[in-house]
Amino acid sequence: MPPSVQVLTLDCLRESTASDAVTPFLRSLPLQWSRCYSSGAWTLPAHASLFAGQDPIDHGVTRVERRMTGRQAALTTTARENGYATALFSENPQFSSATGFGECVDDSNDYIGTKLLRSEFVPVNHVDELSASAGLSLLRTILAQPHRLRNLVNTGYAAYRRFSDTEPTYPHHGRRVISHLESYLAEQTEPVLTVMNLLDPHNPYYGAPPGQESSRSPEEEAALRNLPSNLFYLFTDDPLPEDVRAVFGDWAGAFEAEAEIYREFSREADRLVERWRDDQPSVFEDSLVVVVGDHGQLFGTDGVAGHGLSLHPNGIHVPLIVDPPTEWDRSDRRVDAPVSIAGLGRALTDVVAGKIADTAAFVDAVNAYSRGPGGAVITCVDGPTIEVQLLAREEFDAELVDNHTVRKVACIYDEYVDVYECGWDDDTVAATSYEYAADHRTVRPDRETPPPPPEVAAWVRRSPKAEGDDVAWRTADEEQPAEVRARLENLGYR
Numbered sequence: 198m199p200p201s202v203q204v205l206t207l208d209c210l211r212e213s214t215a216s217d218a219v220t221p222f223l224r225s226l227p228l229q230w231s232r233c234y235s236s237g238a239w240t241l242p243a244h245a246s247l248f249a250g251q252d253p254i255d256h257g258v259t260r261v262e263r264r265m266t267g268r269q270a271a272l273t274t275t276a277r278e279n280g281y282a283t284a285l286f287s288e289n290p291q292f293s294s295a296t297g298f299g300e301c302v303d304d305s306n307d308y309i310g311t312k313l314l315r316s317e318f319v320p321v322n323h324v325d326e327l328s329a330s331a332g333l334s335l336l337r338t339i340l341a342q343p344h345r346l347r348n349l350v351n352t353g354y355a356a357y358r359r360f361s362d363t364e365p366t367y368p369h370h371g372r373r374v375i376s377h378l379e380s381y382l383a384e385q386t387e388p389v390l391t392v393m394n395l396l397d398p399h400n401p402y403y404g405a406p407p408g409q410e411s412s413r414s415p416e417e418e419a420a421l422r423n424l425p426s427n428l429f430y431l432f433t434d435d436p437l438p439e440d441v442r443a444v445f446g447d448w449a450g451a452f453e454a455e456a457e458i459y460r461e462f463s464r465e466a467d468r469l470v471e472r473w474r475d476d477q478p479s480v481f482e483d484s485l486v487v488v489v490g491d492h493g494q495l496f497g498t499d500g501v502a503g504h505g506l507s508l509h510p511n512g513i514h515v516p517l518i519v520d521p522p523t524e525w526d527r528s529d530r531r532v533d534a535p536v537s538i539a540g541l542g543r544a545l546t547d548v549v550a551g552k553i554a555d556t557a558a559f560v561d562a563v564n565a566y567s568r569g570p571g572g573a574v575i576t577c578v579d580g581p582t583i584e585v586q587l588l589a590r591e592e593f594d595a596e597l598v599d600n601h602t603v604r605k606v607a608c609i610y611d612e613y614v615d616v617y618e619c620g621w622d623d624d625t626v627a628a629t630s631y632e633y634a635a636d637h638r639t640v641r642p643d644r645e646t647p648p649p650p651p652e653v654a655a656w657v658r659r660s661p662k663a664e665g666d667d668v669a670w671r672t673a674d675e676e677q678p679a680e681v682r683a684r685l686e687n688l689g690y691r
């Protein structure tokens with residue numbers, strides 16, 4: 198029988214941060230790839246690529262309006278057909294039933310940050326307004342669901358979280374996510390395929406993990422809490438908010454403070470995975486355990502905070518670390534070939550189908566399946582995908598819209614990376630060749646970038662505005678003047 202498969206995506210963990218000093222437990226595991234690239238630069242397309250075993254230019258789940266579907270999810274469909282129970286565990290709304298992943302698995306345990314107890318029922322998804330009638334409707338829904346007591350407890354907790362004035366000292370709930378997974382695994386008698394997302398390395402970057410001392414003074418903590426989260430794109434030629442500037446001086450100082458907290462949060466993720474192994478050693482013995490970052494984080498690289506807009510290595514180069522089951526070869530191995538999350542998804546599909554039964558075959562499959570058009574590893578940006586905040590700008594920056602409403606594809610080869618991009622209202626493809634390292638890239642002026650493979654050219658030229666996709670831009674006063682709305686409409690935004 199093929200082994201159980203436990204996939205853990207460490208949200209926002211980039212390769213350059215997952216060092217021996219920051220993630221010692223993960224770096225002690227036997228099988229590691231040094232050049233894994235996320236298929237997309239944010240959560241949704243990365244997880245869609247894992248489930249589909251396809252590059253984003255093929256599965257199309259690249260924008261916030263898109264949803265994953267069960268028919269696309271080759272990994273979990275194949276697992277179910279071969280006798281696996283399938284489940285997901287997540288507090289990240291971009292990897293949840295809200296984005297379609299619930300229909301891809303047997304059990305969807307999502308929005309865990311709002312639920313103390315394991316349950317598929319999500320109270321916050323059943324309330325549209327605060328009123329007595331809405332409360333009665335929610336109560337009737339709960340009484341019609343299984344696990345009524347659990348759901349009542351979770352509803353009370355969600356209400357407390359919503360209306361409490363107490364701000365959490367730590368913004369993530371990785372311990373609870375793993376606890377829900379452990380509870381689920383303890384009940385299973387058949388092989389399982391689980392995908393768990395830990396949000397701990399993700400923003401907001403303030404506070405300290407449980408049991409850890411904050412590295413920042415109260416003044417610094419307060420200033421960091423006033424920085425907009427990376428749920429907005431920020432452009433670093435904007436001035437800092439005054440209260441942040443008074444503490445950190447400039448963007449570089451604020452970013453370095455956030456980056457140090459990011460490293461602390463990544464250490465916490467490493468501790469959580471080690472604690473899981475210690476609590477359930479048989480799971481690691483009997484399962485193929487896969488740990489992968491779903492994307493990286495920029496901290497000012499390319500003039501942008503957050504992620505999702507850039508194909509810089511800090512945004513897409515992620516760790517891929519595997520602990521094989523005991524019946525497979527568990528000797529230390531480092532793989533230098535470039536691979537992708539899409540290739541990983543296809544290889545895992547072969548594992549649950551019983552086509553792969555040893556470490557060498559798994560490594561070969563990940564390497565082979567990661568090669569897309571032209572023999573390249575493919576990763577994509579279809580941006581912007583979330584709201585863009587223009588700090589302290591009195592006038593809407595039309596050039597900024599043109600520069601960032603783009604589709605980009607990186608074709609990653611062994612010795613170089615060719616990046617192609619095209620504006621949404623243009624069909625001219627710009628091309629640049631780079632040499633990539635874990636935390637930087639340099640232009641290769643000696644290489645004449647060839648035309649993109651036909652599949653890549655077709656994708657970067659396809660206009661999202663013709664497909665009705667949307668993105669929001671806002672000015673500092675949160676109002677879009679008429680000329681802003683007109684320009685966005687001309688670009689195809691609703």
